[in-house]
Amino acid sequence: QGMNMIGALLLLLSDSEEECFGVLACLMDQVGLADFYREGFPLLRQYLGACDDMLAQSAPEMLEHFAKEGVELNMYLQQWFLTFFTDCLPLPLVLTIWDAVLLEGLPMALKVVVTILTSLRDSLLAMRFQxxxxxxxTMRRHIDRHGEWKASEAGYLLVQQAALVEVPSHIQEAE
Known part of the structure; x- marks a missing residue:
């Protein structure tokens, strides 16, 4: 479902399987990622709905364009959340996002998704379905084509912008 991708990244960062398991358990229990994977995927469904609501306010033309082109945005976003960005973004950028989530709380992940989508608004509006x-x-490859330094820099700028995004109160209060 995606936990394997998170575990794999943790193993890349540390040689200690025991340490990785401890960090994974912390991410699941204390940060709240476990609710993405519980039966019925309650947090995933809540975050996907919140993304729709937030984009309807900040970029309604993008949602209309996706509908016109037959793009099911949630199909992509669920992978972003379930893999905690490891499957779609360069690893230095992922690590910057993880740092921000650890500091600010899980709603930061929602802010990051909305920030990524709105920053790509003009490009996405000019595209057809395919x-x-x-x-x-292929987002990971395009962002990372300038190497690790640029991806880290992009992560910092992304998190800075994401901090300005407002999350619906029911999401923030659940934190």
Whole structure:
């Protein structure tokens, strides 16, 4: 479902399987990622709905364009949340996002998703279905083509912008 991707990244960062398991348990229990994977995927469904609501306010034309092109945005976003960005973004950028989530709380992940989508608004609006699908599937390679330094820099800027995004109160209060 995605926990394997999170565990794999943790193993890349540490040689200690025991340490990785401890960090994974902390991410699941204390940060709240476990609710993404519980039966019925309650937090995933809540975050996908919140993304729709937030984009309806900040970028309604993008949602209309996706509907017109037949793009099911949630199909892509669920992977972003379930893999905690490891499957779609360069690893230095993922680590910057994880740092921000650890500092600010899990709603920061929602802010990051909305920030990524709104920052790509003009490009996505100019694309047809196949190009949008390709853009989402190859995002990691395009961001990382300038190497690790640029991805880290992009992560910092992304988190800075994401901090300005307002999360619906029912999401923030659940924290």
């Amino acid at each position: 190009d949008i699908a390709t853009a989402f599937k």
